[in-house]
Amino acid sequence: MSKLKTPLVTAIVSTYASECFMEGCLANLVGQTIFDDMEIIVIDAASPENEGDIVRSYQERYSNIRYIRTPERIGLYPAWNIGIREAKGKYLTNANTDDRKHPQCIEKLVKALEEDHEFVLAYSDCVITDEANCEFSEGREIGRFDWLDHDHLNLIRRCEIGPMPLWRASLHEEIGLFDEYFIGAGDYEFWLRASQKHRFIHLKEDLGLYLQHDNNLETRNMRRKLNEEYYIKSTYIKSFLKDSSSSKLPALLTLHTDAVKSFVRNQKSVTAEQLNLFEYHYYASALLLAKVGMVDDAIKMLDDWLHSVNVSKNIGHLLYALLLWQNEEVDTSAKMVSFVVSDNAHPELLARTLESIFKQQHENWELIVLSSDEELGGQLEKTFFDKLSALAKYPNLKGRIEALQDDKFHLLSYGHSDDNGISNTDEALQQVLNRVSGDYVCTLCSGEVLTPSYILKAVLKLGQDSEAGWVSPKALFFGTSAAPAWGVPFSLKQSLAEPPAPGASLFRYNAWKDLQNSSSVFSTFEKWGLWLALAEHGWKGLSLADFGVIINIVHINDLLAEKQRALHTVITEHPWWYSVKGAGEVAVKSEAVAQYDNAVDKRQRAEVVRTLMSESGNNSSVDSGKFRLALHYWKKKKTDKALELLEQILSDNSDNSEAAELKKIIIAASV
Template structure:
């Protein structure tokens, strides 16, 4: 009996297969029109587990195979009874195959599985639509080594095209399964791997990495694929071997030179989240309040909350505010809080009011000496609170701590890693909204504005420097910012509305002698919130910088600068006389009408 399992199959193909099954009586059909192939694969594997046969063969029906493909696969499994499965691969060892899967999982066009091992495996996860089969292979490889089939048994494979609507889900699934099995690798759960092989591969990768960095010094990389592979394997094996600090230093150096490497960012994220620099628990008299605004991101919320639970610093509180979510995020939050059962965590809900108003409510509902807002799809590393509190204690003029940040997801790089620079605070957003703020500074500066289309954080930091507060930046990456494929609020990629609003509220830092055409050019130069030097009012910036070290004198200079410009209580709107146009823009971006703040 041959089992045919297929998803997203056309009605014509279904009819053909049903005809063949009726004529031969030897086809077991498991078919679905859904794009999610997991139920089909699950049903086929259940039958394989119940079978008395020793082996199960899974093939991609769109792939062409050499005549000897199936006999070769069976012979390899019969010759090596220790292996759990075999797939086409150029890898020269089982360890290399595992390292490849931990870096870049994929659906092999042909898989042969040992049913005895398959029977002891867990069922496929229902929430995996795109990486169910790779997850099964990783799961099996924990218990037994894989074997390599000759790649030449595959004569042609179909081109894979990712549906743009599936991109975020596929990325989330890939991250989820890889991070789980990388953690199992760190904990030495793959106990069939000989330590001698680990040591040998680590030594090889050390030499490769040294050679690659020599290439970088010369301004060239012969192969970016080899760069990724060597850095990834070195980091993974170094962490496995207890050389965490070496891996940390190597990854930091790597991202300071070459960005946008997803596999390397994934392993860097694993390192900073699972291996704190300083062991806890660390207690202190200063409470840190963490406000988590929640709007339709319930599926990420647990990661954000657990990143706080895992802090080495223990004196904190969380206030989650559901901002009128239109999905099940509020119910997810309630269930999570009940399950965690920690009285330091509270949940509030309200009609949608927008990010600024939601953050402000959380700040008003909490009482910590230091405060931060953490978006529900982001995370902080275990060292963040302890490091920020220590830095605040050292310098009373520090109004906020900027965390060096790992950006992961659609983009993968380090952000906000530079020390405080007055000009940069004017020219761009100098810090993430999840920076930790001194509450006394917040009370002087004021809360987030609630009448902006977006980028409330950029305007927030401008008010901090105008009151004479400064910032310090952490040396280590302590904040993880998720760059989603389709992040709410980023469809207006030029941030035109936000740029108009913020520059109108702080006109003394920007040129006011430009024609509308030149002003539009200034706003269009960068897709993010950033301005070129030619748009800056250098005369005022130089006056302010000259006196910045003497706060009293600096505040006098700021008042003098501001006095030459009319006070703006409300921001001007981009190409609109309607003061409520920001609400219209939010509704278009987020799909819900925010309640206007009185």
């Protein structure tokens, strides 16, 4: 074909290690009905595969295909930005190598923008398939993206643009290029940036085929994707709440709240599409309530959704942002709090935790960071601050920490790790005990984010009861979905039966000192072990009904496995609370718990525990707990784990007749 002077559309293809998709991708673009008015720019991000050979074979046939290979690997959005700078088209579209477009996709999207110049971007619905390299009409449908019409509040709720929109090239001259900080959500941020000022048009027809597979950019970087979504949504929620230009708030609020009421009144069973529409109106109602100053009402709405409807990540995002948006009176007269933060996760999660400490309305505190890096040649502090400096989205964090007085910031190392890479928390705890100077202690993992008023409320709560050793908040577990965990008063019996999920508890220092023989300090469910240890010293536990912490976790379902591991640990280390019934069923001793609950004060509660421990037998408490756990495993048909525990007991005490007999029974049953 002849060379085009000015193509109408530029399609940008970014490729890295996607040779298997490249032939189909280019064939799909060449097959577009508007191809003669297009140019294709392929950005090869230093791929180790042979995409370049495939592109060159197409260049021999089509003069409107360009190929650019970068000298080193770059990300998706730097590649797109190269294509945008090189593009000559009036309109731009991305062409993901593994997705496919309807033959009329680009033509129809262009037509929509040509007919109405108020719109700057066009998008369509999409079919989801799990069959690679299919023609648009051949892919097996396993799902759909049926989007709503464009609305900025809905776009804040979730990215409803899809994988293959088309937009005006002039938009980049106005609001800039894609933000290259992002790995997988930079397009979402750009759409939100554009949506603040402009309108998009939605074509309600299937013009795209999206390939769902385990090796695409989104699924390979799930934790990073969640972090990016958190940052983007929080940024644009705050921007909306701060914007004072809107004069239609009452009408908008009425529109959305009326839609919510109508849905609740009329719907008994709903489709996924109807639920998405309902969530949009509900989300918009809560966000608008917050904007008109009714933040508490908005939080209650979102909390009700998570308990009554589903664990929507979108609802959780808004709740997350509003919990950190609240403002209350600051009381600086309370005593000092020592924050002990374990740097054991992604640096961005650590930064998020530290940011939330600086935003606390309780101003009297010190910060102790336990780094997972070993102190080698005095480089611990340099390593820590280099890590913070690399986080471009937290430009002031390093300076604020450095500005703390010497007696208000301490950086310690976990010390050495064992053969499994597990840090020595016993050694870490002793280091912390030697440094803590606060009246109260709050231990945090990286990724646990405090709401601004939590510590103030918790300090006041502990001040009301001298026998209270700790107070725990209501928590929001947040990842691929959102799940609230109610802050409920500590119940020994309930906690022994099923681990709660305490996060960010505030401990009285005198109570926390009683834990110096406990290594259960930092893991979310290990903090439950701290509650039990304190209860066995006679301390009472309190709770706050308000949200106090947001705990970042990739998959909410991971909590279930962690809860089970925590329960097994407690059975092993606190066997005096458990008995064995039937064929290895482990149950809480109700009579033992009743004795504890009937004690009138801290001294009597501690005495009940000492008596139970002395009555638990001549075997060591750990052996007794391991035996009960071995029985539990045997009942669950986990023979290998049961035998492993029994071998541990017998290696320490070959005269343990119970363990020896159970081992014989298990082996005989297995044969």
